[in-house]
Amino acid sequence: MPTLVEIKQQELEQEVCNIYREVIATVPTASWHQRAVQVAAKTGLSPEGIKKILERNGICNPNKRISNGNR
Numbered sequence: 001m002p003t004l005v006e007i008k009q010q011e012l013e014q015e016v017c018n019i020y021r022e023v024i025a026t027v028p029t030a031s032w033h034q035r036a037v038q039v040a041a042k043t044g045l046s047p048e049g050i051k052k053i054l055e056r057n058g059i060c061n062p063n064k065r066i067s068n069g070n071r
Contacts, residue, residue, distance in 0.1 A: 016043060016053045032061040 002010075016039060023030070023038045030038070036047040036054070043050070054060065 013053050013057055016045070016050060017057050017059060019043060020050075020054060020059060032063060 019039050019042050020035060023035050027035070027038070032051075033047065036050045039045075039050045040047045045053075051061070
């Protein structure tokens with residue numbers, strides 16, 4: 001059974017993902033970093049923290065190159 005901390009962390013991560021989706025809908029041409037900054041402004045978390053949360057939830061930088069050089 002998950003602890004209260006784990007439940008709250010999952011809720012926070014879900015809220016961050018929802019806000020990120022709202023930002024994409026509002027500003028579809030914004031860069032990955034600009035989107036993270038906007039989500040950070042709404043949540044009070046750091047942009048780097050936002051990026052880590054998004055990546056853990058399957059949302060990643062579309063321009064990030066992987067090790068073999070392909071996107």
